[in-house]
Every structure is written in structure tokens, then in C-alpha cells.
Amino acid sequence: MSSVLEQRALKWIPLALAAAVTLAGCARDGYYHDRNLDYIEAAPAPPLVLPESRNTQRYRDAMPVPQVAMQGTQLDEPAEVEPPQSLAIGSGLEPDYVERRQVGDQSWLVVAADPGTVWPQLEAFVRSRQLPVQQSSANQGVIVTPQATLRLQSALRAGSSEVRCDQSGQSVESCLAALEQYLGARSATASSSSWTAQRLASEQTLQLRQQGDEWEVVIPQPIDRVWAELNHYLSLDFTQEGQRDLLATSADDYEFLVEYMTETERGRNPLQIVFSPDVRRMSQQIRLALEPNGDQTVLRAINASERNFSADDQRELLERVSGYLR
Numbered sequence: 276m277s278s279v280l281e282q283r284a285l286k287w288i289p290l291a292l293a294a295a296v297t298l299a300g301c302a303r304d305g306y307y308h309d310r311n312l313d314y315i316e317a318a319p320a321p322p323l324v325l326p327e328s329r330n331t332q333r334y335r336d337a338m339p340v341p342q343v344a345m346q347g348t349q350l351d352e353p354a355e356v357e358p359p360q361s362l363a364i365g366s367g368l369e370p371d372y373v374e375r376r377q378v379g380d381q382s383w384l385v386v387a388a389d390p391g392t393v394w395p396q397l398e399a400f401v402r403s404r405q406l407p408v409q410q411s412s413a414n415q416g417v418i419v420t421p422q423a424t425l426r427l428q429s430a431l432r433a434g435s436s437e438v439r440c441d442q443s444g445q446s447v448e449s450c451l452a453a454l455e456q457y458l459g460a461r462s463a464t465a466s467s468s469s470w471t472a473q474r475l476a477s478e479q480t481l482q483l484r485q486q487g488d489e490w491e492v493v494i495p496q497p498i499d500r501v502w503a504e505l506n507h508y509l510s511l512d513f514t515q516e517g518q519r520d521l522l523a524t525s526a527d528d529y530e531f532l533v534e535y536m537t538e539t540e541r542g543r544n545p546l547q548i549v550f551s552p553d554v555r556r557m558s559q560q561i562r563l564a565l566e567p568n569g570d571q572t573v574l575r576a577i578n579a580s581e582r583n584f585s586a587d588d589q590r591e592l593l594e595r596v597s598g599y600l601r
Contacts, residue, residue, distance in 0.1 A: 373458045374507065376504070376507060380446065381446055382446040382448070383438060383439040385435055385438075387435050389429070390429055393427060394427060396457075398418070400453075408420060424441055426439040426440075431504050431600045438458075481600060483597065490576070490589045491574060493571055493572075494571060494597070495570070498566075498567045505563070505600075509599075513534075516534070518558065520533065520534040522560065530563065531562070533560070535561050539585065539588055540557060559580035562579045563576055564576075575593075
């Protein structure tokens with residue numbers, strides 16, 4: 276009887292060994308083979324070497340890199356350096372689609388869309404009011420009606436437009452109010468298929484330049500338009516007392532008085548503060564002055580306090596303020 280049992284036990288030994296080997300292999304990573312284990316002892320292969328007898332014309336660099344000597348010939352040439360990105364970017368100022376501007380008794384609208392988008396909206400406005408059109412010119416951006424003349428041109432900010440309603444050189448308030456309401460209900464994505472002329476004004480850029488130890492911004496627009504834009508955005512952005520604040524405006528002198536804390540002052544560390552007359556970071560008063568220069572306007576930042584106002588501080592403030600016009 277015992278011999279029969281021994282034979283039956285020995286009969287299952289090969290099957291048990293096979294199962295053990297199989298389970299041991301699966302145990303490397305649960306029920307699946309982990310390929311990462313295959314590369315633990317992997318060694319890098321030697322680099323590929325082409326035979327000396329190869330045809331060199333058939334083997335070239337796929338992405339050739341210029342030699343340093345070639346680049347060195349250009350180091351002495353003057354380069355056009357773009358000014359740093361405007362500090363106004365990221366300040367949270369997002370213009371409405373339609374905004375009002377005013378200087379003295381002159382008023383107009385600024386629309387956050389290029390003239391190609393606004394022109395068909397002006398045509399639709401005239402049709403909706405059933406106004407008889409005496410003259411219409413897409414090239415000049417003018418629609419003449421008995422009630423008022425609608426004028427369209429590029430605004431100071433890129434991609435924006437200015438719309439005026441006037442009669443004999445005077446703004447027509449009723450026309451502006453109706454047009455402001457009409458355009459405000461429209462989307463900036465309106466079709467521009469009826470715009471057949473070129474843009475009303477060539478795209479012009481601001482120029483930040485240094486004159487001796489002073490910085491200034493040359494703006495290729497008349498002074499009234501520049502003052503109106505700066506007045507609008509300074510009123511929105513310079514509202515933080517002790518940091519940046521609009522203190523006074525003068526439309527007659529085309530000036531703004533602001534309180535501003537420069538980056539130099541904001542960056543003073545505690546040790547610098549301890550060993551300075553000021554025991555805390557201080558702002559200072561600056562005059563932002565506009566001066567006409569033919570068809571252009573020059574913007575300057577003039578120190579109106581007893582604190583130091585370096586050329587770098589001047590440039591910083593001018594970059595921020597001129598950024599409203601980009």
C-alpha cells in the first residue's frame with residue numbers, strides 16, 4: 276500500500292516543479308513581465324564609425340551650426356534693441372469694447388477693434404437709423420449725413436479705432452450717444468467683408484529714446500489724442516496711494532502730476548533702508564509732461580520732488596505710461 280502512495284506522490288513532482296518555475300517568472304512584477312529589469316546591467320554600445328572609404332558627399336550635417344568665427348564678424352555692428360516689455364501689460368487694464376474720450380468740448384469714441392471691423396458697423400448704424408447718406412468713402416473713413424458726419428480712423432492703441440460724430444467741427448452729442456449704445460451691443464468679431472480699402476492709417480510705433488541723460492517717448496499722434504488716452508488710463512491705473520497715484524491733471528498744460536514709487540525704491544533691502552535717511556520705502560511726485568512736436572507728441576517724466584530720480588527710474592515710468600498707447 277505504501278509503495279502505491281509513494282508512486283502517486285512522485286507522479287506529481289514534475290508538475291509541481293514546472294508550476295514553481297512559472298510562478299517565479301511571473302513574480303518579477305506581479306502577473307506581468309517588467310522590462311525595466313532587462314536594462315539594469317545594460318552597457319552603452321560604442322559609437323557608430325563610418326568606414327574611411329565612404330563617399331563624404333553623401334554624408335552631411337542634417338542641422339549645421341554656424342561657426343563661431345562667422346558670428347564674430349557681426350558683433351561690432353550696431354543692433355536694434357527693442358525696449359523692454361511695457362509694465363502696463365499684466366496690470367489688469369482691459370478696455371471695454373466702446374469707451375468715451377473727451378478733451379475740452381471735443382468728444383469721440385474709442386472702439387477695441389480695427390477699422391476694418393468697425394466700418395461695416397458704422398454702415399449698419401446709418402441704415403438702422405434710416406439716415407440719408409450724402410457721401411460715403413471707405414478710403415477716407417467718412418460717412419456724411421444731414422444730421423452729422425461720421426469719421427473713422429485708427430486709434431493710438433494697436434488694433435483699436437476712433438469714431439467721431441461732428442457737424443461743422445463740433446461734436447454732436449446725440450449722435451455719439453446713439454452710436455455708443457449701438458456699437459456697445461455689437462461684438463468685436465463682426466464681419467469685415469465690406470471693408471475694401473486699406474487701413475486708414477499706417478501702423479506707427481512709439482519711440483523711446485535717450486537725449487543726453489534724459490529719456491523721452493516720441494508718439495506719432497497729435498497731442499490732444501495722446502492726452503485724452505493717457506488721462507483715461509492713468510485714471511484707471513494710478514489709483515494706489517503710496518505706490519502709484521494720479522494727483523492732478525491739466526488739460527491746458529497737457530500735464531499730469533503723479534505719485535510713483537520707482538523699482539529702485541521698491542527693491543531696497545532692509546539693510547539699505549537702515550543705513551539711509553528714510554526708514555521706509557517712499558514714493559515721489561513726478562510730472563508727466565506732453566509737448567507738441569509737429570504732428571508728433573513728446574512725453575517726458577520730470578522729477579517734482581527732492582528725492583533722486585535716475586535715468587533708469589525715468590525710463591521705467593515712461594515705459595509703463597507709454598504702454599497704455601501700444
